[in-house]
Amino acid sequence: MKRSAATRRRVTRALTYALAILVALWVLVPIYLIAVAAFSPQLEVYRFPRPLFPDPFSIETMAFFLRSGGVMASVRSSVVVAMLTLFLSMLIGAPAGYAIARFVFPGRDVFRLIVVSTRAFPIVILSIPLAVSFIEWGLYDSVYSLALMHTALALPFTILITSSVFASVPRDLEEAAMTLGCSQFEAFLRVALPLALPGLAAATLFTFVLSWNEVFAAVILTVRNRTLPALVLTVLDESPLPYRFAGGFFMLAPSLIFMLFIRKYLFNLWGRVTK
Amino acid sequence: MSHRRTQQLIPYVLLAPATLFLLVFFAYPMVAAFALAFSGDDGGFTLAHFEAMIRDTAFTPALTTTLLLIVIIIPVQFVLALVMALLVQARLKFSGLFLYIYAIPLGISELAAGIVWFALFTDRGYINTVLTGLGLIDKPYLFLGYQNDFWLLAAVVIAEAWRATSIIMVILVAGLQSIPQEYLEAADVFGASLWDKVWGVILPLLRPSLQVALILRTILAFQVFAVAIAVAGRGITLLAAEAYRWYDAYRNPNVAAAFAGLILLLSIASTVAYLWGLRTPEEQSL
Numbered sequence: 001m002k003r004s005a006a007t008r009r010r011v012t013r014a015l016t017y018a019l020a021i022l023v024a025l026w027v028l029v030p031i032y033l034i035a036v037a038a039f040s041p042q043l044e045v046y047r048f049p050r051p052l053f054p055d056p057f058s059i060e061t062m063a064f065f066l067r068s069g070g071v072m073a074s075v076r077s078s079v080v081v082a083m084l085t086l087f088l089s090m091l092i093g094a095p096a097g098y099a100i101a102r103f104v105f106p107g108r109d110v111f112r113l114i115v116v117s118t119r120a121f122p123i124v125i126l127s128i129p130l131a132v133s134f135i136e137w138g139l140y141d142s143v144y145s146l147a148l149m150h151t152a153l154a155l156p157f158t159i160l161i162t163s164s165v166f167a168s169v170p171r172d173l174e175e176a177a178m179t180l181g182c183s184q185f186e187a188f189l190r191v192a193l194p195l196a197l198p199g200l201a202a203a204t205l206f207t208f209v210l211s212w213n214e215v216f217a218a219v220i221l222t223v224r225n226r227t228l229p230a231l232v233l234t235v236l237d238e239s240p241l242p243y244r245f246a247g248g249f250f251m252l253a254p255s256l257i258f259m260l261f262i263r264k265y266l267f268n269l270w271g272r273v274t275k
Numbered sequence: 276m277s278h279r280r281t282q283q284l285i286p287y288v289l290l291a292p293a294t295l296f297l298l299v300f301f302a303y304p305m306v307a308a309f310a311l312a313f314s315g316d317d318g319g320f321t322l323a324h325f326e327a328m329i330r331d332t333a334f335t336p337a338l339t340t341t342l343l344l345i346v347i348i349i350p351v352q353f354v355l356a357l358v359m360a361l362l363v364q365a366r367l368k369f370s371g372l373f374l375y376i377y378a379i380p381l382g383i384s385e386l387a388a389g390i391v392w393f394a395l396f397t398d399r400g401y402i403n404t405v406l407t408g409l410g411l412i413d414k415p416y417l418f419l420g421y422q423n424d425f426w427l428l429a430a431v432v433i434a435e436a437w438r439a440t441s442i443i444m445v446i447l448v449a450g451l452q453s454i455p456q457e458y459l460e461a462a463d464v465f466g467a468s469l470w471d472k473v474w475g476v477i478l479p480l481l482r483p484s485l486q487v488a489l490i491l492r493t494i495l496a497f498q499v500f501a502v503a504i505a506v507a508g509r510g511i512t513l514l515a516a517e518a519y520r521w522y523d524a525y526r527n528p529n530v531a532a533a534f535a536g537l538i539l540l541l542s543i544a545s546t547v548a549y550l551w552g553l554r555t556p557e558e559q560s561l
Contacts, residue, residue: 020362023355024376030437031379033401034391048415049404092292099289111290118301120494122542124518125535126300129307132528152300159293213384215501216515220522229386233501237508241397248390248505255382262382263375267449 031252038062038249042242065246068239074231077143081218081227082211084147086204089154090162094200097162098188102171118156126152127217134221141223149221150211157210158203161265165199166192202265209258213251305539311532324533331530333520337512344432344513345496351436352492353485356443361473363444364451374448381441389505392434393419396426396506419507427507434502439495443488450484451477486553493549494542514538 033052037045041058044051065071099105100112130149131140139145169192177187218230226234232247239247315321328334359377363370380388395401396418403415418426454477462472478485500515518534521527 016362016365017367019358020365020367020373023359023362024373026437027376027379030391030395034394037394046399048399049408050399050401052401052404092296095289096293099286103286103289105283105286108286111294114297118297120491120542121301122494122498122535122538124498124515125308125532125539126304128518128522128528128531128535129304129311130300131522132311133304133307148300152296155293155296209382213382213387215384215386216498216519219519229384229501232390233386233504236505244390244505245394248387248394252383252387252391255379258382259375259379263371263378266378266381266445267452 031256034245034249034252037241037245045242045245061242061246062250065243065250068243070226070231071228071247074226074228077222077225078212078227078229080143081147081150082208084143085150085154085211086207088147088151089158089207090200090204092151093155093158093203094162097159097164098166098192100159100163101166115156115159119160123153123214123216127220130217131220140221141225143225146218146221146225146227147211149217150214153214153217154207154210157206161203161206162196162200165196165203165265168199169195199265202262205258205262206265209254212254308532308535308539311529312536314529324529327527327530328521328533328537331517331521333512333517337514337517340428340511341497341499341514343428344435344499345493347428348432348435348496349489349492351432352440352443353488355436355440356447356488357473359440359444360447360451361477363448377444378441380438381445383438385438385499385501386505388434388438389502392430392437392502393506396430419510421510423510427510430506431503431511434506435496435499438502439492442495443492446484446488446491447481450481454480482553486549489549489553490546493545497538497542497545514541 036052036054037050038061039054039057039059040051041056041060042064044055044058045061066075096111096115100108127149130145134140134145173191173195174187177191178184182190213229214227215229215233218227219233222230228247229251232239232244232251236244312324313320313322315323363374363377367373383391393400397403398415398417398419402418403412406412407415417423418430420426458476458480459472462476467475498515500513500519503511503513503516514534515538518531518538521534522531
């Protein structure tokens with residue numbers, strides 16, 4: 001009797017592992033296959049049936065994509081927009097996150113609620129009127145105006161993640177530093193900030209990828225200074241298969257690395273339904 | 276100014292830049308969008324842009340496809356996300372690795388995900404390779420053929436399910452972590468099956484998380500457009516894609532704003548519906 005229960009538990013365990021692996025494959029196999037397509041020679045991309053591993057391995061298709069008209073320039077725009085976005089959203093968002101984490105003040109919950117509810121605000125409704133305004137203000141089609149738009153999208157996340165990061169730094173440490181003669185600002189700079197640094201780094205990574213991935217605002221707000229997703233989207237119709245596959249892989253590659261660093265903090269961004 | 280007074284002002288000073296920014300880039304565009312959608316050439320009030328939107332032959336297919344996409348994808352994604360979340364919480368070895376893998380799509384853009392699934396579904400793609408390799412079909416099947424409405428939508432649904440389930444998984448894992456372990460142990464003591472535990476204990480206690488996830492997922496689904504363009508080209512049209520087309524191809528920001536306004540209204544309506552439909556029992560008795 002006892003043995004059969006133990007056996008059953010082992011079987012359940014094995015099935016759980018099998019299911020976990022199956023779900024992992026559902027995520028990984030498509031990524032693997034686009035990588036195979038991206039790292040096969042160009043002519044192989046048209047072969048049917050498709051080889052299931054790169055045969056032979058080649059960076060020709062990737063090189064073709066990166067050398068195609070406008071791609072390198074758009075990668076540069078994408079990186080510039082993403083860097084501006086993470087700089088701006090940290091500059092504006094981190095103080096707000098710190099305020100929510102450290103101070104109790106009237107209006108705190110209202111502010112928090114507004115931030116939480118702007119997380120999923122339809123970007124469609126922001127981009128179109130802003131495009132019209134940017135044209136009037138002479139800011140249209142520039143990496144700066146797109147970075148402002150992306151900062152608006154990233155800001156709620158930056159505020160939420162920085163507030164949870166600062167909340168996890170014990171307040172006592174800052175107070176101890178202040179009893180030892182630090183001013184409030186020094187205590188923040190020399191105690192809270194270094195301890196919060198890994199979390200803040202995760203927040204900046206998240207912001208970078210958010211901007212790197214964003215396509216609707218990018219395609220609406222730029223014309224000649226396209227970011228990479230905006231460029232790929234607009235030429236997708238007339239581009240050959242190698243271009244699409246290499247471009248698809250190139251755009252998703254950063255997320256593979258980025259998730260490694262940020263997975264611990266994911267729950268602060270999307271979790272925390274209850275405080 | 277007294278020291279105490281300064282202390283009280285600090286949080287507001289820290290919040291000021293963010294508040295200002297949110298006002299300029301959230302509040303202002305929202306008002307401006309409705310101004311665009313409702314104002315005519317002379318600046319007066321008009322419904323002409325909404326009439327143009329509804330008269331657009333793409334309007335009805337865009338609206339129905341968007342709604343259909345949401346109705347199909349939400350149950351699929353919630354089942355998958357719940358399975359993922361329970362697996363992550365099942366105390367397996369390598370659970371950190373599984374969490375990492377399950378979370379990867381969270382960092383993948385709509386466009387890249389669309390291209391990935393295009394590579395799988397295209398006529399000379401991987402799915403046809405496997406199907407012909409197994410001898411299930413003689414020659415490649417045209418999944419993404421222009422008239423193949425079923426598979427065009429199915430491919431978009433699958434691509435979206437692949438890309439956007441991680442976000443729900445993360446919310447549900449956070450919710451699961453807040454369920455006291457004793458509740459599940461108590462269920463074990465009474466010999467509850469996994470099924471009973473999920474229906475009797477986990478799902479009711481997950482209600483707040485489910486509500487948040489449903490709201491976020493539905494709002495984000497109304498904005499989907501690049502997946503559809505990458506997978507199906509012009510074969511499928513969605514509301515957000517129409518907003519883009521009116522802005523970009525027809526150079527008409529007013530009708531584009533009307534589409535955007537419709538998306539916002541649908542998002543708000545679905546949020547209200549979820550808040551009402553998933554009230555907690557205490558709220559229901561009020």
